[in-house]
Each structure stands twice: as structure tokens, then as C-alpha cells.
Amino acid sequence: MTSLPIDQMIDTENGLISREIFVSPEFHKQELEKLFTRAWLFVGHESQIAKPGDFFVSRMGDASVILCRDAQSKVHVFLNSCRHRGMKICRYEQGNTSLFVCPYHSWSYTTDGKLQGVPMFRALYDGTLDRSQWPLIEVPKLQIYKSTVWASWDPEAPDLLAYLGDAADHLDQVLDCRDGRPGGSEVIGVQKWILPSNWKFAAENFLGDTYHNPSHRSVDMIGIGPSGQKGHRRDNEYAKGQHVWIGFPAGHGVHSVHMPEQFDYQPGYAQYPEVEEYFRHAFHERQRRQGAKARIMPFTGNLFPNTSYHGRQPRGLCVWHPHSPTETEAWRFFLVDADAPAVVKDVLRRFYMRYSGPAGMTEQDDMENWLYATESSKGTIARRYPFNYQMSMGAYKVDDPVPGFVSTQITDQTPRNYYRVYARYMKGEAWDSLLGRDLAPLRQAAE
Amino acid sequence: MKKDLAYYELKQEIEEFLYQEADLLDARDFKNWLDLLAEDLVYFMPIRRNVKFGEHGERENTRQGEGISWFDEDKWTVTKRVEQILTGVHYAEEPLSRVAHLVTNVRLVDVRPSVEAPIEVTVSSRFLVHQNRVEYENHTFIGRRTDTLRRNGDSWLIARRELILEQNVLLAKNLSILF
Structure with a gap:
């Protein structure tokens, strides 16, 4: 079945997607070559590398990379591999250094990537090795957006904001301060764990798979939200809003809530009056500062291909790093406003831990689903039968009431849109196509 | 601490307590297990990080409260974790995992105010927790545990449990079991 043309395996017109793309080693290899070498990938957050010499070891696709701030404060992302024999030059997760010294033969690199030290250089390499030609391998494209650092291995990759397109309006609501000031978040911790499942199950979940809500019944029954009430896993900040599931031409997808023109603060954090007061104040400030933009309240989203977010309760970014077709390394970066009072940060971090990640009472059930969905799709017979993505076919509007392909009901439109773009990467198409620029006439026609 | 008869008697009592506690968890008697936890319980498992030699004390483990x-x-x-398992629809533990807690290397680190009249005991141990799930899923969790136990009549309450997972x-995909 892997020999079929990609458009037959990913048939978004009819809502049929082959299981092969979730289990086949061949697809995994193609993804690493054609998708992860081109798309913009989230690498880390500036709060993790605040000072010159600070570094944080991250991943891009199947590669270990070093995110670091050099002595002049410039931010870099390097492949974590010595130019001489490939040894991983940094095996600490985070820290501060003036040099990366390879443990193998002691070639050393400065934090701007230059090859500085080569033992016995004069005696062994004189006249042959031009050190300036052997710096650490650096990503050709790096951009920082509201403290988040993104990189691409494709020198032709478009500007990050062009890549994010209108999905940036939703990402903003994750990265901006709760009171509406732009940016201002910090990472308070990173969890890393191994999922025995295909990475796309996780990405899809965050595209806005609200349909899977019944699998979280147990946590809703017991109530783990900041108000401690039974029947909920978080506060309902979205009362009277219109839930929207939005796909974007470049493959991103979000689930947000579009609030009415006038909307009131919904009390939350009932267990913690001081925190409740903080968020009440932030709510009004946010409306004052952002005006109409504040009408977007984020739930979840996935920025193509593998950076997901939770917008409010909890709040953070996740990256799904592929190890193999059936194994993923999950990283979760937890966010708070850097200048939030200590009591607020404490309540949030406790909520994040009980909600998210492998110890999180909500997300444990996701991990169970992704494992067994992968496992039971591996079989010879199973692979002959595609997955069904036919929910809410055609039930979306273009740029109404916000930009994108907008559904007001739970939908497979966002994953259909995601896999349409995925197929374009797998066919090696040009950036105009990857950004969905051909979908622009469709948008104009609807206007 | 003086290794006299009182010490070994207390150590024996504490070991018995820890083994009985493990029995409750492995027998899935979660409600009775909860009764062994003090109301002011601290239940803490840090994330361990790869750090440079010399930075272990300062940076290797994430810290409680931060x-x-x-x-x-x-x-x-x-x-809440127990309540969730008992809903019967917490799919990460439905069907229930098979779990065995092995507790070894038990050592009393501190006894307050005295071995003869102990009110609070700090006890160090190693754990090996085996989890087998559905058909083929196996996870092994090995690490160090430091417990603070508080005298409660003729038994003990767990006031603090620190779990250093190596x-x-x-x-593992989840930490859905209790340690």
C-alpha cells in the first residue's frame, strides 16, 4: 500500500486517510527528509537562555540541537554534533558555558559556533584545515516571536509570520500576558517523556479534536479544576462564546472560542481568592488593551507540523518529536506570565502538573488512546483500511467570523486541511503551495 | 544513631509498615492506602536533569515548591488520583495495571525525639515498581525514596514522600500508578 500515490493515501476530498502514514517506516523516513527539514519548528523560549552563554539542548525532528545565546547575546541553533567525528558535543540539558568542548577528540566551539580549538593543530593539520570552514552546523533560518524561538533547515523557508499566517492571532493569546500586554511569558519547567505512538496522533489531538472529550470523563467526574468543583477539569471561561474550529492554509489548526462583542468575566479559581482577583483584573485589562482581539479565547491548537499549545487552563507549548513511526518523544513547556505574583505561579504550576503530561490526570487518557490506536493499526489487515475523517464535511465558512476555514461545529475539517498540507510536503512542493497560497482565490470568492 | 535493640525494633516496625503499605497498593486497596496518608502530606517526585559535574547538588533535581x-x-x-481510578473509566488505568512494589535497603535516617519514644521517623529506602498493563506493556520504575512517617496510635502516617526516579x-508513557 505504501506504493500508492500520496493523493490516494491522503484523500481529503473524501475524508479517507491511510493508516500507513501512522505506522510505516517508509513514511517516517520521508517525513524526516521532506517535512522536518523544511517546516518551521519550535525550539525553545528566550527565558531558558536569558544570559550570554546560556544554552538549552532541544530537538528538531530526529536531531539534537543546541539553542544558545552567544557572548554578544545573539541567539543560535546548532546541530549537536561535532564536525570531526559527530560526537554529541553537549549532553547537558541546560546551562551556561563559553565553549562547547567535544568529549571525543576535544575540538571546541565558541557559543557563536566557531571552531576554536583543535588539539595539536599545528603539528597535525597545518596547511590543510581551515578552521573557519568547520563551524558547528547552524540552522539557516531562525526567528524569535514573543520570546519563542523557531527554526527551519530550509534556507528558502518564508518569514515565520507569513508561515504562521492568521494562526498567529491565536498563538498570541497563548504567548501574551493574561492582561493583554504583548509577550511576557516564561517557561517554568519542561517535561520529556516517551510515547509509544505516532507523533501525528498527538498533533491531531491539539488541532481541535473536541470529539474525544468522552475519553476524559473520569477527570471531569472527579473535578481537578482550579475551582475544585466536581464535574469539571477546568473553569468555564468561555460561557456564551461561540466555539470555533479553524484550519489555516499552511496547515495549522486551532480550537478557540469567539466571544460576543460584550462579554463578562466568568469567575474561576474559586479555591484561591487571591488568584481569582488577579485573573479578574487581568480579564478587564486584556479587554481594554486588546479590544476586538480579546474576543478570541484560545483552547488548543497545533502549528504545523508538531508544535501544539494549550491556551489558558493549562497554558503551554508541546512538541512531538518523532523517534520512529511508532514512538514519539513528547516535550511540554509550561508557561506563566513572568511577572505574575508568586501565589499565582504556584497555583498554576500545581494545576498544570495534575492536568498535563504523563502524570497529568487528563492527559494520561490521551496517551493511552494514542498508544493503542497506533498499536492496533500496525497489522497487515488493519493497514488495508483507511481512517475515517468524514465528520462535518463541507460544514465551514471562509473568514467568518474570523480568518481561516471556520467551523462552528466539531469537525474533521482541521485535520483534513492539515493532511492536505502534509501531502504537499511529502510531494516536495514549493513554498507557495506549502503555504496554501493557491487557496487565496477561494477566500476571495467567498468575500 | 546508636544501633541498639530499640533501633532494630523500631526499624523492624517501620519495615513492616512499608511492606503492608505496598501490599495495599498492589492489592488495589486504594481507599485504605489513602488512610495511611497524613492530611498535610507532601508527595514529591522531581524531574532529574543531566548537569555538569559539580552542579548536581544545585541543579540536578527540580525542587519541591518550584x-x-x-x-x-x-x-x-x-x-483525586484514587477517585479517578475508582471511576472505572480512567482509561489509562482501565483495565487496571498489574503492579508490584518492591521496597528494599530500608534504613532509619532520623528519629525524633528519640528511638525509645519515636514520634517522627525519616526513613530511606529503594523502590522497584513493576507495572504490567493490558497485554504487552511493561514499565520498571527504580529509584530512591525518603519518607517521613508520623506516629499514629500503634501505626504510622506518611507525612512526606520524596521519590527520586532514576x-x-x-x-514510560504515563505515571498513572501510585508510588
Whole structure:
């Protein structure tokens, strides 16, 4: 079945997607070559590398990379591999250094990537090795957006904001301060764990798979939200809003809530009056500062291909790093406003831990689903039968009431849109196509 | 601490308590297990990081009360974990995992106010927790545990449990069992 043309395996017109793309080693290899070498990938957050010499070891696709701030404060992302024999030059997760010294033969690199030290250089390499030609391998494209650092291995990759397109309006609501000031978040911790499942199950979940809500019944029954009430896993900040599931031409997808023109603060954090007061104040400030933009309240989203977010309760970014077709390394970066009072940060971090990640009472059930969905799709017979993505076919509007392909009901439109773009990467198409620029006439026609 | 008869008697009593506690968990008697936890329980499992030699004391483990760990919680939250399993629809533990807690290397680190009249005991041990799930899923969690136990009539209450899991990237998909 892997020999079929990609458009037959990913048939978004009819809502049929082959299981092969979730289990086949061949697809995994193609993804690493054609998708992860081109798309913009989230690498880390500036709060993790605040000072010159600070570094944080991250991943891009199947590669270990070093995110670091050099002595002049410039931010870099390097492949974590010595130019001489490939040894991983940094095996600490985070820290501060003036040099990366390879443990193998002691070639050393400065934090701007230059090859500085080569033992016995004069005696062994004189006249042959031009050190300036052997710096650490650096990503050709790096951009920082509201403290988040993104990189691409494709020198032709478009500007990050062009890549994010209108999905940036939703990402903003994750990265901006709760009171509406732009940016201002910090990472308070990173969890890393191994999922025995295909990475796309996780990405899809965050595209806005609200349909899977019944699998979280147990946590809703017991109530783990900041108000401690039974029947909920978080506060309902979205009362009277219109839930929207939005796909974007470049493959991103979000689930947000579009609030009415006038909307009131919904009390939350009932267990913690001081925190409740903080968020009440932030709510009004946010409306004052952002005006109409504040009408977007984020739930979840996935920025193509593998950076997901939770917008409010909890709040953070996740990256799904592929190890193999059936194994993923999950990283979760937890966010708070850097200048939030200590009591607020404490309540949030406790909520994040009980909600998210492998110890999180909500997300444990996701991990169970992704494992067994992968496992039971591996079989010879199973692979002959595609997955069904036919929910809410055609039930979306273009740029109404916000930009994108907008559904007001739970939908497979966002994953259909995601896999349409995925197929374009797998066919090696040009950036105009990857950004969905051909979908622009469709948008104009609807206007 | 003087290794006299009183010490060994107390150590024996504490070991018995820890083994009985493990029995409750492995027998899935979660409600009775909750009764062994003090109301002011601290249940903490840090994330362990790869750091440079010399920075271990300062930076290797995430800290209780700061940032993100695997667990940094109180009795309310641990009780929620039990309630969730008992809903019967917590799919990460439905069907229930088969779990065996092995507790070894038990050593009394501190006894307050005295071995003869102990009110609070700090006890160090190693754990090996085996989890087998559905058909083929096997996870092994190995690490160090430091418990603070508080005298409660003729038994003990767990007031503080610190679990040092000897892993960096968590190699299991979930921490859905109790330690």
C-alpha cells in the first residue's frame, strides 16, 4: 500500500486517510527528509537562555540541537554534533558555558559556533584545515516571536509570520500576558517523556479534536479544576462564546472560542481568592488593551507540523518529536506570565502538573488512546483500511467570523486541511503551495 | 544513631509498615492506602536533569515548591488520583495495571525525639515498581525514596514522600500508578 500515490493515501476530498502514514517506516523516513527539514519548528523560549552563554539542548525532528545565546547575546541553533567525528558535543540539558568542548577528540566551539580549538593543530593539520570552514552546523533560518524561538533547515523557508499566517492571532493569546500586554511569558519547567505512538496522533489531538472529550470523563467526574468543583477539569471561561474550529492554509489548526462583542468575566479559581482577583483584573485589562482581539479565547491548537499549545487552563507549548513511526518523544513547556505574583505561579504550576503530561490526570487518557490506536493499526489487515475523517464535511465558512476555514461545529475539517498540507510536503512542493497560497482565490470568492 | 535493640525494633516496625503499605497498593486497596496518608502530606517526585559535574547538588533535581516536577502535590490531589481510578473509566488505568512494589535497603535516617519514644521517623529506602498493563506493556520504575512517617496510635502516617526516579526522559508513557 505504501506504493500508492500520496493523493490516494491522503484523500481529503473524501475524508479517507491511510493508516500507513501512522505506522510505516517508509513514511517516517520521508517525513524526516521532506517535512522536518523544511517546516518551521519550535525550539525553545528566550527565558531558558536569558544570559550570554546560556544554552538549552532541544530537538528538531530526529536531531539534537543546541539553542544558545552567544557572548554578544545573539541567539543560535546548532546541530549537536561535532564536525570531526559527530560526537554529541553537549549532553547537558541546560546551562551556561563559553565553549562547547567535544568529549571525543576535544575540538571546541565558541557559543557563536566557531571552531576554536583543535588539539595539536599545528603539528597535525597545518596547511590543510581551515578552521573557519568547520563551524558547528547552524540552522539557516531562525526567528524569535514573543520570546519563542523557531527554526527551519530550509534556507528558502518564508518569514515565520507569513508561515504562521492568521494562526498567529491565536498563538498570541497563548504567548501574551493574561492582561493583554504583548509577550511576557516564561517557561517554568519542561517535561520529556516517551510515547509509544505516532507523533501525528498527538498533533491531531491539539488541532481541535473536541470529539474525544468522552475519553476524559473520569477527570471531569472527579473535578481537578482550579475551582475544585466536581464535574469539571477546568473553569468555564468561555460561557456564551461561540466555539470555533479553524484550519489555516499552511496547515495549522486551532480550537478557540469567539466571544460576543460584550462579554463578562466568568469567575474561576474559586479555591484561591487571591488568584481569582488577579485573573479578574487581568480579564478587564486584556479587554481594554486588546479590544476586538480579546474576543478570541484560545483552547488548543497545533502549528504545523508538531508544535501544539494549550491556551489558558493549562497554558503551554508541546512538541512531538518523532523517534520512529511508532514512538514519539513528547516535550511540554509550561508557561506563566513572568511577572505574575508568586501565589499565582504556584497555583498554576500545581494545576498544570495534575492536568498535563504523563502524570497529568487528563492527559494520561490521551496517551493511552494514542498508544493503542497506533498499536492496533500496525497489522497487515488493519493497514488495508483507511481512517475515517468524514465528520462535518463541507460544514465551514471562509473568514467568518474570523480568518481561516471556520467551523462552528466539531469537525474533521482541521485535520483534513492539515493532511492536505502534509501531502504537499511529502510531494516536495514549493513554498507557495506549502503555504496554501493557491487557496487565496477561494477566500476571495467567498468575500 | 546508636544501633541498639530499640533501633532494630523500631526499624523492624517501620519495615513492616512499608511492606503492608505496598501490599495495599498492589492489592488495589486504594481507599485504605489513602488512610495511611497524613492530611498535610507532601508527595514529591522531581524531574532529574543531566548537569555538569559539580552542579548536581544545585541543579540536578527540580525542587519541591518550584516550577514543574513529575509530582509535587498534597493529599487532595493524591485523593483525586484514587477517585479517578475508582471511576472505572480512567482509561489509562482501565483495565487496571498489574503492579508490584518492591521496597528494599530500608534504613532509619532520623528519629525524633528519640528511638525509645519515636514520634517522627525519616526513613530511606529503594523502590522497584513493576507495572504490567493490558497485554504487552511493561514499565520498571527504580529509584530512591525518603519518607517521613508520623506516629499514629500503634501505626504510622506518611507525612512526606520524596521519590527520586532514576530516569531523565521518562521512559514510560504515563505515571498513572501510585508510588
